[in-house]
Amino acid sequence: xxxxxxxxxxxxxxxxxxxxxxxSFSFSFQTNVHALKGNNYTKQWIKNAEFNxxxxxxxxxxxxxxxxxxxxxxxxxxxxxxLGKKETFSFVSNPxxxxxxxxxxxxxxxxxxxxxxxxxxxCFVSHQYxxxxxxxxxxxxWDINVCLPVNITDYIITxxxxxxxxxxxxxxxxxxxGDTEARNDHVGSMDTYGIGDFVRFYVLISDLExxxxxxxxxxxxxxxxxxxxxxxxxxxNTDMIGIPEENLIFYITSVLNKDFRNFTITLGIRLHFEDNxxxxxxxxxxxxxxxxxxxxxxxxxxxxxxxxxxxxxxxxETIEGSNTEIIxxxxxxxxxxxxxxxxxxxxxxxxxxxxNNFEISKNVKINLLxxxxxxxxxxxxxxxxxxxxxxxxxxxxxxIIKDDFALDEQITISIDDVSLxxxxxxxxxxxxxxxxxxxxxxxxxxxxxxxxxxxxxxxVVLPRKQRKRNELLLRTQKFxxxxxxxxxxxxxxxxxxxxxxxxxxxxxxxxxxxxxxxIQAISLVGQEISLKxxxxxxxxxxxxxxxxxxxxxxxxxxxFCLISDMEELRTVLILKNKASKRLKQQIMNFGLSVYAKxxxxxxxxxxxxxxxxxxIPELLHNYFALYYKDFxxxxxxxSDLEKIKKEIxxxxxxxKVLNEIFKLSEENxxxxxxxxxxxxxxxxxxxxIDSIEILIKKNILYPIxxxxxxx
Numbered sequence: 001x002x003x004x005x006x007x008x009x010x011x012x013x014x015x016x017x018x019x020x021x022x023x024s025f026s027f028s029f030q031t032n033v034h035a036l037k038g039n040n041y042t043k044q045w046i047k048n049a050e051f052n053x054x055x056x057x058x059x060x061x062x063x064x065x066x067x068x069x070x071x072x073x074x075x076x077x078x079x080x081x082x083l084g085k086k087e088t089f090s091f092v093s094n095p096x097x098x099x100x101x102x103x104x105x106x107x108x109x110x111x112x113x114x115x116x117x118x119x120x121x122x123c124f125v126s127h128q129y130x131x132x133x134x135x136x137x138x139x140x141x142w143d144i145n146v147c148l149p150v151n152i153t154d155y156i157i158t159x160x161x162x163x164x165x166x167x168x169x170x171x172x173x174x175x176x177x178g179d180t181e182a183r184n185d186h187v188g189s190m191d192t193y194g195i196g197d198f199v200r201f202y203v204l205i206s207d208l209e210x211x212x213x214x215x216x217x218x219x220x221x222x223x224x225x226x227x228x229x230x231x232x233x234x235x236x237n238t239d240m241i242g243i244p245e246e247n248l249i250f251y252i253t254s255v256l257n258k259d260f261r262n263f264t265i266t267l268g269i270r271l272h273f274e275d276n277x278x279x280x281x282x283x284x285x286x287x288x289x290x291x292x293x294x295x296x297x298x299x300x301x302x303x304x305x306x307x308x309x310x311x312x313x314x315x316x317e318t319i320e321g322s323n324t325e326i327i328x329x330x331x332x333x334x335x336x337x338x339x340x341x342x343x344x345x346x347x348x349x350x351x352x353x354x355x356n357n358f359e360i361s362k363n364v365k366i367n368l369l370x371x372x373x374x375x376x377x378x379x380x381x382x383x384x385x386x387x388x389x390x391x392x393x394x395x396x397x398x399x400i401i402k403d404d405f406a407l408d409e410q411i412t413i414s415i416d417d418v419s420l421x422x423x424x425x426x427x428x429x430x431x432x433x434x435x436x437x438x439x440x441x442x443x444x445x446x447x448x449x450x451x452x453x454x455x456x457x458x459x460v461v462l463p464r465k466q467r468k469r470n471e472l473l474l475r476t477q478k479f480x481x482x483x484x485x486x487x488x489x490x491x492x493x494x495x496x497x498x499x500x501x502x503x504x505x506x507x508x509x510x511x512x513x514x515x516x517x518x519i520q521a522i523s524l525v526g527q528e529i530s531l532k533x534x535x536x537x538x539x540x541x542x543x544x545x546x547x548x549x550x551x552x553x554x555x556x557x558x559x560f561c562l563i564s565d566m567e568e569l570r571t572v573l574i575l576k577n578k579a580s581k582r583l584k585q586q587i588m589n590f591g592l593s594v595y596a597k598x599x600x601x602x603x604x605x606x607x608x609x610x611x612x613x614x615x616i617p618e619l620l621h622n623y624f625a626l627y628y629k630d631f632x633x634x635x636x637x638x639s640d641l642e643k644i645k646k647e648i649x650x651x652x653x654x655x656k657v658l659n660e661i662f663k664l665s666e667e668n669x670x671x672x673x674x675x676x677x678x679x680x681x682x683x684x685x686x687x688x689i690d691s692i693e694i695l696i697k698k699n700i701l702y703p704i705x706x707x708x709x710x711x
Contacts, residue, residue, distance in 0.1 A: 038425040040327070045316050045393055045420040051078050057314055059599045061567045064308030067154060068401070071310055077416040078312050080399040084407030085302040087155075091146055094293035095122040096267065101142040109139035109270055116140040116269075121167075122292040128285040129197070129273040139270040142291075145208060146263055152256045152300065156406040160248040160298035162217045164267075166201045168235035169288035174225035175274065197273045197284050199224065201240060203294060204266035205251060207258035213266075214251040216296075217242045225286075237292065252298055267291045301406035311398035312415070315592060319389045323427045329387045331355065332380030333397065333418040334373040338411065341367040346403035351376070351413070354396040355386040355420075366399075366413065373416060380419070387422060395420060476689040479673070481583040482628040486559065487574035488620060490594070490612065492605055494568050500612045502620070504629050505574070551584055566591040568602035583624075590623040627703035631670040632692075635702055638662050648698050657691040658700065670704060 047057035051073050058078065060071035072079050093100065098118040105112070113127035123142050128134075174197040202218040217240040225233050242248065255263045269291065273284050319326065331353065341347060347367035353360045360381055387393060399413055486505035491498055552563040560575040564587045571591050573579070579587075594616070595602070601611060620626050636644060641658075644650075650658070660679055664671040673692060680688055695701040 038325075038427040040423065040425050042421060042423045045422050046314060046395065046418050047316070049418045051076050051416060055600075058312055059314075059596050061311050061313060061595075062309070063567070064401075065154075065305045068302070068304050068308050069310045069399075071312065077414045080310050080312075080413040080415075082304060082401070082407060082411040082413075083302060084304070084409045084411060085155075086299065086408035087150070088297065088299045089148060090295070090297040091265065092293075092295045093144070094295065095120065096142065096144075096291065096294065101144050101267070104141045104143050104266075106139040106141045106268060106270065109137045111135045111138050112140050113138040113269075113271060118142070119290075122290045123267050123269070125269045125271075125289040126287060127271055127289075128283060129271075130283050134273065136273050137270065139268065141204075142267045144265050146265055148256070148261045150300075151260045152253075153260050154303055155300040156303045157249050157253055157298050157300045158406060158408075160245055160252055160296075162203060162240075162242040162248060162294075162296050164201075164203050164217050164240040164294040165237050165292045166219055166235070166240060167237050167288065167290045167292055168199065168221065168224055168286070170199075170225035170233050170235075171229070171285040171287060172225055172227045172231045172233055173229040174284040174286070176223060176226035194274060195272075197225065198222075198271070199286055199289055200268075200270045200272075201289070201291060202268045202270075203240065203296075204264075204268060205255055205296075206264045206266065207255045208262055208264055209258070210264065212255050212258065214255070215243075216248055216251060225284075232287065249298070265294065265296060267294060301408045304401055304405050304407050306402055306404045308401045309398055311396050313394065313396045315596065316393040316395065316420075318392055319387070319422070319424060321389075321426065324389065325425045325427070326384060326387050326389065327423040327425060329382075329384045329420065329422045330380040331360070331383045331395075331420050333376050334416045335364075335369055335376050335413065336371060336373045337366070337369040337413050339371060341369070341411075345405050345407070348402040350400055350402070352398045352400055353381070354394075354398070355383055356388055356391070356394055357396075358386045360386070369413065373414075376415075383420075393420075393422075476686045476693075477580060477582050478625040479628050479689045479693075481580055481586070482625045483674075484575045484577055484579070484583070485573055485624060485626070485629075486576055488624075489570075489572040489574070490616065491570040491572065492568060492602065493565065493570045495605070495607075497607070499569075499609065500616045502617075504626075551588065553579060562587055564588055564591045566595045567599075568605070569595050569598070586623050590619060593619060593623070627696075628673055630703040631672050632661075632701050632703050633670050634661060634665050635700055644700065648700075650694070650698075651691070653687050654691045654694055657688055658695060661695075661701070 051058070055073050058073065062069060062071065068083055070081050070083060072081065096118055101118060101123070103116060103118075113125050115124070115126040117124050125140060127138055129136075176196045176198070198220055200218060200220040202215050204213055204215055206213040219238060219240040221235050221238075223233075224235050227233060243251075252263075269289050271286060271289075335351065347365055349366040350363045351366070351369075352363045360383060362377065362381065364376065395418070397415060397418070486503075488500075488502045488504075489498060490500040552561075552565075554561040554563065555578075560578055562573040562575060562579045562583065564571045569591060571587055571594070573583070573587060575583075597615065598611065645655075657676070657680070660676065661671065664676065664679065673689070676692070677685055677688060692701065696703075
């Protein structure tokens, strides 16, 4: 009964306590409205908003086919360029020259005519047939291999034309419809033949291996040689018959799909003769068959690929302080296009804006842009909800191509006068009103003192311990991340070559060839997995961060790889264990920092590693606290300890760790954190790391490079 009574008593006290807290809080709030005063600020958060200083503070990122687009800052504006292009390829052989063409066998009709040569007039054939001994279908080919100046896979053929001129001179003793006799001695009857004698001129195109062969022009004169012998019949200069343009475009595209640059043109002449007389000979002769010229011309336009993106980005400053309140943020900029978007092109491409990697909902289709600078959105975007405190405020303005199409000219989209106006208030306490707060505070302390004994452990002690534990874990996480890192690789994604590498593990010690091979393997894997699509499979996880970078974590059973892609830069961390959330954030921040410094160098890299070797080590230490992997030295002597205690506030745990470091230093001039942790294995590891960090900040300890340490 007494227990029940105490329980009810506790509940009553809790009710009174809560009621008093609510009342006091209400009064405190009303008082604090007057006790706090704020200073209001409005600041332009974008640097170089008018693009006056080249790429100062801005950097561009291209995703997809970087031959389709580029970015530049000139004339005080930032540009997104779509690299349309129109070219005409023309192969002209007038007449064909013996030095360029090669006489080859026609595989379908391999027997050659009496004479097949190239003369000053062109490709020449002459042949006489007799019924008793000759071959009925002699033929010959001349080949030439043609090379385009571009890789056609990046272009679309939009028009094509073929022209070839021939000449023929035939004796009237060949047998054609209209002849009255089949022999030159006026004896044979014409009813003894089937389709008659003829010649066929033609032009072929094919891939170099001749797996795909297409006839694109031909001429088979029906009445050449018709009439009564003796005498000759002449076909004057005549154009072959070309196939329809759409078929010609298809055939050229088809043969170029094999090699992308090279194909073969073939000029062919084939003759056909029939036996007309059984008991006597019939002589049929083509005196001159000449292909005098050939001209293949086609026009191709640059193929623009869908899902190609180009962006201008800026990493801004942070808004800090718990006493700071963000009031309003407005984003706007001006945009234009150099000429109106062609009506013949798809119009789904658009401009997109992201702040702190949050996409702003309103995008603008490219066909709505004007040819003079206009505000992107009248009055600007209200973006207050996207602005975060205590983090760098980032802006990305992207142009996204959402269709495949052929483009025959360059189109430029430009932006200028980028404005991100942020209004915020910094509150400060008015000391004249502090006495009211002190009264409230004292009353609350009295109440809390009365009731704390009822629930001290449940509501105060345990949460406080847990909170301190969490804070300690956060402070020591960077050591655990540094210890987790076994190697670092920076790779140029375009060439696959390493830009910088550092090994912190004996896994690869003395195995440089194996280490180099591992780098190449990571490069090859990276090429396959750096697609934008989200991928999920066993041992593999990919995180895509909108518009700027990709994060990939690979599980190799005995170790892990954390990979971050930033356009031409790939950063690879080789880890003992899975990456922490902090380490993932740091690899992204590191990639952004390196790319901001080296974006132009990476786009036009000449294999010079010196700039990276000079700069990267310092950035690695800044972002990954790799000094934990170095050996440490003491900056003081033991005799200085008493003086240090008076000048610097150190906890009991700090002093214990420092005392153990003195012992280690007496044994060796320097020490590693791992050695210290092993010596103090019975202690809380996080507390030891926390003390080491404090000693470093107080300049009592300092890290040295492995080159200065005797192992």
